Amino acid sequence: MSEWKLRRFWKAAAVEADAEGYRIVLDGRPVRTPAKAPLVVPSAAFAEEIRAEWEAQGDEIQPLTMPATRAANAAIDRVAPQQAEVAQMLASYGDADLTCYRAGTPAELAERQAAAWDPLLDWAHDRYGARLIPVQGVMHAPQAPGALGRLAAPLHAMTAFELTAAHDLISLSGSLVIGLAATEELHPPERLWDLSRIDEDWQAELWGADEEAQALSDERRDAFLNAARFFHMVAKKT
DSSP states (O other): OOOOOOBOOOSOEEEEEETTEEEEEETTEEOBOTTSOBOEESOHHHHHHHHHHHHTOOSBOOGGGOHHHHHHHHIIIIIGGGHHHHHHHHHGGGGGOGGGEEOSSSHHHHHHHHHHHHHHHHHHHHHHSOOOOOEESSSOOOOOHHHHHHHHHHHHTSOHHHHHHHHHHHHHHTOHHHHHHHHTTSSOHHHHHHHTTHHHHHHHHHHOOOHHHHHHHHHHHHHHHHHHHHHHHHOOOO
C-alpha cells in the first residue's frame, strides 16, 4: 500500500500582521498547527522564514524541508501548554553538563577539553553567578543547587518560541552552558557546535570518521544552527 502524502493545494503563501503577531496564509487562508491552533509567530523575520518554506514546496509537501514551520508548531502545540515543565527539564542538563565531564587520560584530550570548556564555565559564572565544577570520568557528580537555580532562571524567563529553540540548542549539544551561550551570542553558533564535539572529533582523529556517524553529526549540526537562527528571530527585544 502506498503512503498517503499531502499535496500542494495553494498557489501563494503570504504573511499577514495583526494584533496577535504574524500569521502565515495560503491563498488568503490562515495556516493552522497540527493541533488546529492558528500558526501565529512573534516576529516578521520568523514569519517570512515559514512563508518561504511553504512557498518552496513542490507538488508534495516535504515536512523535513520545513524546520521553521516545525519549530513554530512545536512552540504553539507542545511547549506553550507546559512551558514551566519544559524549562525545568532543560535546566536539568546543568546537573550533568557536557562541559563538566573530563577525561583523565590521555593528557592531550584532557587539555583540549579544558581549553574548550573552562572558558565556557568561567563565562557562566561571570554571566549568571553559577559556578559548575568539572570532574574526571563519567560518573554523575551533582552540582550545587544554587548554581543550577541561577542557570535555570533565564530558561524560565523565555517565551515559548525562545524555549523551543533553546531546547534544540541544549539537547543537541548536551550542554546547558553551551545552549545558553548560543542564546547570548557568546560565539558564533558554528564555533559553539564545534566546542560541543571535542570528544567526537578526538575519536575521529584516532579511528577515522564513520560515514553514518558523520551524516548524523551533520544533520544535528544543521539543526543546532537553525535553532540558533530561530532563537534570535523570535527573541524578545528589551
